Amino acid sequence: MRTVYLDNNATTQPAPEVIEAMLPFFTELWGNPSSMHVFGGQVRRHVELARAQVAALIGADPSEILFTSCGTESDNMAIRGAVEAANAPINVITSRVEHPAVLEPCRMLKEHGVPVIELEVDGKGQIRLDDLRLALSRGRAVVSLMWANNETGVIFPIAEATELVKASGGIMHTDAVQAAGKLPIDVRHLPVDLLSLSGHKLHAPKGIGVLFIRRGTRIRPLLLGGHQESGKRGGTENVPYIVGLGCACKLAARALGDEITRVAALRDRLQAGILAACPDVRVNGDEAHRLPNTLNISFQYIEGESILYHLSDCGIAASSGSACTSGSLEPSHVIRAMGVPFMAAHGSIRFSLSRYNTAADIEYVLENLPPIIKKLRVISPFAAP
Amino acid sequence: MWEYTDKVLDHFRNPRNVGTIKDPDGVGEVGSMACGDALKLGFKLDKQGRIADVKFQTFGCASAIASSSALTEMIKGLTLAEAEKVTNQDIANFLGGLPEQKMHCSVMGREALEVAIANYRTGKTSKKILEGQVVCHCFGVTEDEIVRVVRENRLTTVEQVTNYCKAGGGCGKCRDEIEAIITRIRDEEPAVPVTPQPGPSLTTLQKIRLIEETMEKEIRPALKKDGGDIELIDVVDNRVVVALRGMCANCQVARFTLKDVVEAKLREFVAPNLVVEEAHP
Numbered sequence: 001m002r003t004v005y006l007d008n009n010a011t012t013q014p015a016p017e018v019i020e021a022m023l024p025f026f027t028e029l030w031g032n033p034s035s036m037h038v039f040g041g042q043v044r045r046h047v048e049l050a051r052a053q054v055a056a057l058i059g060a061d062p063s064e065i066l067f068t069s070c071g072t073e074s075d076n077m078a079i080r081g082a083v084e085a086a087n088a089p090i091n092v093i094t095s096r097v098e099h100p101a102v103l104e105p106c107r108m109l110k111e112h113g114v115p116v117i118e119l120e121v122d123g124k125g126q127i128r129l130d131d132l133r134l135a136l137s138r139g140r141a142v143v144s145l146m147w148a149n150n151e152t153g154v155i156f157p158i159a160e161a162t163e164l165v166k167a168s169g170g171i172m173h174t175d176a177v178q179a180a181g182k183l184p185i186d187v188r189h190l191p192v193d194l195l196s197l198s199g200h201k202l203h204a205p206k207g208i209g210v211l212f213i214r215r216g217t218r219i220r221p222l223l224l225g226g227h228q229e230s231g232k233r234g235g236t237e238n239v240p241y242i243v244g245l246g247c248a249c250k251l252a253a254r255a256l257g258d259e260i261t262r263v264a265a266l267r268d269r270l271q272a273g274i275l276a277a278c279p280d281v282r283v284n285g286d287e288a289h290r291l292p293n294t295l296n297i298s299f300q301y302i303e304g305e306s307i308l309y310h311l312s313d314c315g316i317a318a319s320s321g322s323a324c325t326s327g328s329l330e331p332s333h334v335i336r337a338m339g340v341p342f343m344a345a346h347g348s349i350r351f352s353l354s355r356y357n358t359a360a361d362i363e364y365v366l367e368n369l370p371p372i373i374k375k376l377r378v379i380s381p382f383a384a385p
Numbered sequence: 386m387w388e389y390t391d392k393v394l395d396h397f398r399n400p401r402n403v404g405t406i407k408d409p410d411g412v413g414e415v416g417s418m419a420c421g422d423a424l425k426l427g428f429k430l431d432k433q434g435r436i437a438d439v440k441f442q443t444f445g446c447a448s449a450i451a452s453s454s455a456l457t458e459m460i461k462g463l464t465l466a467e468a469e470k471v472t473n474q475d476i477a478n479f480l481g482g483l484p485e486q487k488m489h490c491s492v493m494g495r496e497a498l499e500v501a502i503a504n505y506r507t508g509k510t511s512k513k514i515l516e517g518q519v520v521c522h523c524f525g526v527t528e529d530e531i532v533r534v535v536r537e538n539r540l541t542t543v544e545q546v547t548n549y550c551k552a553g554g555g556c557g558k559c560r561d562e563i564e565a566i567i568t569r570i571r572d573e574e575p576a577v578p579v580t581p582q583p584g585p586s587l588t589t590l591q592k593i594r595l596i597e598e599t600m601e602k603e604i605r606p607a608l609k610k611d612g613g614d615i616e617l618i619d620v621v622d623n624r625v626v627v628a629l630r631g632m633c634a635n636c637q638v639a640r641f642t643l644k645d646v647v648e649a650k651l652r653e654f655v656a657p658n659l660v661v662e663e664a665h666p
Contacts, residue, residue, distance in 0.1 A: 303421060305446035309397065312386070322446070323421040329524070329547070329554035331421065343418040343444075379403050379450060381425040381442035382418060 050246025153294025523555025
């Protein structure tokens with residue numbers, strides 16, 4: 001059966017070049033990069049090369065790149081580390097639609113008495129800069145706002161937000177896990193202090209992340225127990241994955257131009273095709289400020305999990321903001337924060353593309369999806385007969 | 386993906402008895418779109434009083450559709466007295482089992498059948514007959530329903546109750562109450578009377594008293610910690626006008642919490658349609 005993978009905001013296929021680059025570090029190059037002998041020394045060089053490759057993707061200096069185990073660790077370290085390093089009381093400002101890797105540490109800090117403000121979003125999933133201004137007026141803050149949303153692809157006005165935060169003397173963190181490799185990022189022109197990346201969202205394997213820490217930013221380590229990563233993160237470096245991530249960043253930088261334009265055209269074709277073939281659908285999120293690979297769309301009267309299972313029967317992989325898919329009983333916090341009506345929230349499907357998708361993939365989905373929607377609507381008590 | 390049995394997937398992919406019945410003898414509708422699943426079931430009896438035809442429509446996940454389809458197959462040809470004896474566990478067994486977190490789908494099937502039979506007998510067309518005190522306000526689950534799933538399925542934890550009837554799966558405030566119900570059933574003690582919640586028919590005076598009480602107990606202590614306070618200015622229908630005092634008065638951020646905290650608390654403890662506004666100085 002043909003398979004079409006459109007769940008790239010969940011995880012991506014590791015690039016073959018990445019896996020090839022990693023393999024020697026499981027076999028002959030297995031030394032500890034900290035060791036003072038040739039086993040360690042030759043490995044150290046590759047770790048530093050990878051650091052430079054990651055830095056190049058976002059315009060950072062290699063010394064500002066810290067390797068972590070995943071995007072969640074990077075987010076936790078950024079927020080908790082910055083709050084703990086502040087030598088005076090500090091507020092935390094974030095948004096309602098952040099990834100749980102940001103929301104949960106913020107809520108933990110709140111339980112410990114740190115004032116936390118969660119900015120609301122409008123119907124398009126956008127924050128209002130005036131809300132941020134107001135929240136900043138309360139005092140110095142660590143601000144964590146995602147560059148782009150994993151569920152809707154909505155891109156926040158990060159440049160404007162960063163300007164406000166820096167003008168107020170605050171610390172700016174952005175979770176750029178979904179943005180990296182899909183949008184150009186250049187920290188030379190964007191004065192964020194902290195920025196999180198995740199390897200497996202850009203065709204590296206799972207288990208490797210990055211926290212960009214601008215030189216001079218005060219941050220407390222999360223993991224104690226070693227001098228690695230300039231004393232900011234204990235633990236022997238995950239060398240094969242670091243090398244893999246370096247390679248993935250090199251490939252991502254190359255794909256940022258024409259490849260991303262091609263992916264955006266495929267996404268637009270998918271959206272137009274669904275809108276033309278299925279009545280009673282709505283696109284969720286700010287279409288004018290949206291990742292080029294993401295389409296979040298609600299099918300009225302039917303529920304997301306049943307759509308996903310029928311798609312899966314056709315070999316098509318996507319995801320849903322419905323309650324049933326998460327094992328929880330409530331639909332996605334992102335979709336709900338946007339004020340999307342319950343039924344549309346339960347029937348929301350996210351298609352997320354990558355550079356490995358083709359026009360034939362999209363046509364295959366457009367052939368198979370409309371009959372599924374029709375079939376489920378016949379079963380639904382809410383659909384018009 | 387969930388670990389669905391082949392039978393669940395078969396009934397999901399090829400649901401039996403989909404649709405509506407013309408001039409049904411009984412119709413039952415349960416669930417809601419807000420909860421993420423809903424089921425409408427109708428049946429027609431033959432001259433011997435057996436279920437001659439039954440049809441359903443379901444909004445929900447794969448296991449909700451499969452449970453509905455399975456139920457219709459199970460009750461065809463039964464008398465209402467026989468059909469009434471079908472439990473949610475029977476539906477799950479028919480399907481070769483359901484994931485624990487999806488057991489509420491089988492409960493929804495049993496409930497729809499009950500409502501449909503009640504509709505046949507009484508002619509009432511209420512979507513769902515709510516009996517007893519509502520325990521879980523997020524999903525509208527009553528104490529009677531919780532007691533029933535606990536008894537019928539021998540449930541021992543709050544988590545299981547959530548899996549079977551969703552109660553406790555929203556804000557989580559009712560988990561202690563569910564725990565108490567479980568303990569009570571386990572000990573088979575006589576039912577503990579539940580303090581009645583204020584109904585929708587509050588007089589303005591009662592409403593104001595309740596608002597003040599809620600502010601005193603639920604809201605003021607948190608504000609006082611920050612050196613602030615809140616004062617009730619007026620209550621007009623469902624509009625509650627308040628003024629922020631002390632440190633809160635000049636705090637822009639307090640305005641964020643006005644809607645979030647004050648309104649949410651008042652809606653929870655007083656009436657769900659209240660709107661909180663700030664008094665103009």
